[in-house]
Amino acid sequence: MIDSVTDDRVAASLVSGWGRASPSAARVVTVRSRRHLEELVVGAGRSATPVLARGLGRSYGDAAQCAGGMVLDCTPLGAIAIEDLDEGIVRVEGGVSLDALLREVVPRGWFVPVTPGTAHVTVGGAIAADVHGKNHHRDGAFGSYVQRIELVTPSGGVEVAPASDPELFWATLGGMGLTGAIAEADVRLHRIETSRMLVDTVRARDLDECMEKLSDSDASYRYSVAWVDCAARGSRLGRSVLSLGDHAALSDLPAADRAKALDYRPSGGIGVPFAPPVNLVQPMAIAAANELWYRKARLHRAGELQSLASFFYPLDAVRDWNRLYGPRGFTQYQFVVPFGAEETVRTVIELLQAARLTPSLAVLKRFGKADPGPMSFPSAGWTLALDIALSARDVAPVLDRLDDVVADAQGRVYLAKDGRLRPELLREMYPRLEEWLAVRARVDPTGVFVSDQWRRVGASER
Amino acid sequence: MNDVTGMPQTAVVIGGGSDLALAVMRRLASRRLRALVLVGRDIARLDQAAKELSDLGVKSVATLVSDVCDAGGHEALAHDCEQLLGSVDLVVVAAGSLGSAELDALRAEDVARSIETNFAGPAAAITAFATLMRAQGYGRIVVFSSVAGVRVRAANFVYGAGKAGLDAFCQGLGDALAGSGVQVVIVRPGFVRTKMTAGLSPAPFAVDGDAVAEAVVRGLERGSPVIWVPAALRVVFAALRLLPQAVWRRLPG
Structure with a gap:
């Protein structure tokens, strides 16, 4: 959601994250070239104007907003x-x-x-x-x-x-x-070699089996992920459908398709034209969709050819699907906990179920070794991403509770998805924060680059 | 900043001695509130509230003595609050006084003073903070209106008229602020058992201050532009508004 204009001296317009939950107004300036970008940023520095670069606005919370400042729409930088x-x-x-x-x-x-x-x-x-x-x-x-x-x-x-x-x-x-x-x-x-994926689809009865099968697939599959049915309770808790795959080789394709082996057809046919006045992603519909998804997947389906778009970007098929959550929007809670903290994943699902908050989408996967980046999210362990409507009652205290559980397990939440983390937990979840702050102080000593997220979770703690 | 669940980190209370506003602040203190400015006339009452909220974990609580009727002082006040808080996520406007509407005792200057306290002063304060928040690019202004202003009754028509004016002002301001990132939230409680209503016999649907606070916090989470407390009053007043004048006038209480 962004209304952009081309003039540098533009009126403020509303900017929000993909979750559409806490918009703020900023002057949105369309960046015409890299030279223009440099002029804008240096100018912002001279005039002490808060500034932030923005791309396609897919961070879920307030990470790409800069209230009262200047948001640089960088999407025209397309070379x-x-x-x-x-x-x-x-x-x-x-x-x-x-x-x-x-x-x-x-x-x-x-x-x-x-x-x-x-x-x-x-x-x-x-x-x-x-x-x-x-x-x-x-x-x-x-x-x-x-x-x-x-x-x-x-x-x-x-x-x-x-x-x-x-x-x-x-x-x-x-x-x-x-x-x-x-x-x-x-x-x-x-x-x-081809634009197709060779995919095995595997069902898991519960969380233990899901984690076991994901662990076993580490060495044999380049790509692996599990869709978890968070509506399933008790002995079926964590039942899931695993999608495991790699790029298909030319020899994997039927002879007739080999001539067009590298055709790329992106998805994105239909769209949601406007936000409905209420959240349409309701618990009963979620449970039904999960049931269908689980049953649709056969126990084991091997060697299926899928397009890149359907394997990697199934949700891109529906443009602006985030509008379905209605005026209140939604958030995604994504965390990682180290290997050995498997029970934390179960606890998180149980806490959400106890609060009757059914995530509309839940994705579990394994992270390997972390990048050297002090603020980089992925680190070795289990990561679970949960889409949660914000129209439900008492979402906030439950998510606060999840933060505690995750922090206790030496885990962290993903800032690209966050719009609500308590400031005091940032340092706990990102213990190398000081190291990062020192670098930021070197390149941007006055803190010209700032986001609503940073004001909320970073700047307020110091 | 207000987070995606609608919870503020900084707040200003105009009418800082108000039971209702303090009940709201107590609830926000358990969520994200870390810095607060209480603005009011009675310094002893403000200090007592400040201590209580500090004890509840709000890291910084400042008090400012100011009269809501001092319309000329509101811009400076908003500026002072911004200096103290860095940025203002939420303003709660709870100043007001019930007064009397006894015709025999009613004096012209009392009416002027009541309209000043319940409408003109708060509207001026809201304007000053709306200006500040427009520049910030975000913020929320929670204004305590009352069902007394939805359809004004003979029993409290002076107070009701002030609230009716304030309510109408906020509706229009809220619409004018669309797209600015600033939201006006109108709270319309029914009879609330507070120190303002002490000694009065409760009307139907009476609630206590904490129920109002709960409804306000829930309304902030939902992003509601109008909050009725209890919620049933929305329907009740939709019907009461349609009553013929002759019937309305004769309603007891």
Whole structure:
């Protein structure tokens, strides 16, 4: 939700996150070029105007808002340079969406190294949140594939690479846009022979079986994820459908399809034209949909060919699906707890069930080794992501309780999804916060780059 | 900042001695409230409330002595609050006084004073904070109206008229602020057992201050523009508004 205008001296307009829950007004300035971006950021620094770069607004909470300040709409920064594609390197501007990038590189035999559950994020956003995908257990997060960033700080543009300035580089990966605006990046891609996925679908009766099967699949599958039916209780708690896959080789395709092996057809046919006056994602509908989804999946289905879009981006098929949650919006609660804290995952589901809060979507997966980034979310362990409508009663205290349970287990919540974490828990969940603050103080000493999220959860604690 | 569940971290109370406003603050203290400014006339009462809220975990509670009728002072007041809090997430406007509507004893200056306290002063304060919040790009203004202003009764028509004016002002202001990130929330309680109503016999649907606070916090979570307490009064007053004048006039209480 964003109303943007092209003039630099624009009136304020409302900006909100994907969850549509706590909009704030800012001057939204459309960035015309990288030079323009630098002018805007340096100008903001001189006039002490709070500023924040924004991409496609897929962070769920208030991470891409800057109330009373200037929000830089970076989506026009869309240049994609493929000169070095033979070596698997692509040079992209910060506003390039993964969708645009895939349209360019998939037909040439390349895929993004890491992708979240939507292609409608920008490369700048992917870096700022250090996004992860279904392959984190073996390939790590997005940051592992970024070789160079052109960052725009209040003192101007600066080239950052892991070797030249590791502190700033890794503070930017997961830094939620607070170390500067990402103008350009070099990203290392993944070679593919086809645009199809070879997918095994496996059902699990309960949480134990789900975790066991996910663990067993670590070595044998590049991508793995489980959709958990959070409406199922008792002995069926945690019953789930696992989706395990890898890119199909040319030889996996029927002979007739091999000529068009690298065709890429993004999803996104239908849309939700407006937000209904009430939340349509209600518990009974959720339970029914989960039941159907679980039953539809056969006990075991092996070697199915799926398109990239249907494997990675099933929700992209419905544009603006976030509007279905009505005027009050929704949040996603995503956390990670270390291996060994499996019971915490169960406790979280049980606490939500006890409070009669049925997540409309629940996704469980395994993270591998963490990136070096002090604020990067993924770290070795289990991550569960839960979509929760905010219209339900007493959501807030229950989520506060979940924070305590997660923090007790040495876990953390994902800032790209957060809109409500208690400030005092930030340091506990991100113990390297001080390290990151020191880097931020070096590149942006007066704190020109600021988000509503940072004001709420970071700045208020100091 | 207000979080996605609608909970503020900083707040200002205009009418800082109000039982209802303090009941709301107690509930917010258990959620995200960390800094607060209490504004009112009675410093002893403000200090007592400040101590209580500090004890409940609000890290910083300041008190400012100011009269809501001092319309010229509201912009400076809003500025002072901004200085104290950094930014103002929530303003609760609870200033007001019941007064008397006994025709035999009614003096012209009492009426002027009542309208001043219940309407003109609060409206001026709301304006000052709305201006501040527009610049912030976000914020919420919770205003205590009353069902007494929904359809004004002979028994308390001076107070009711003030609340009716304030309620109407807030409806219009709320619409004018659409798209600014600033939201006006109108609270319309029925009879509430507080120190303001001490000695009066409770009307039907009477509630205590904590029920009002609970409804206000729930309304903040839901993003409701109008909060009736208890909720049934929304329906009751939809019907009462339609009563013929002759019947309305004769209703007991």
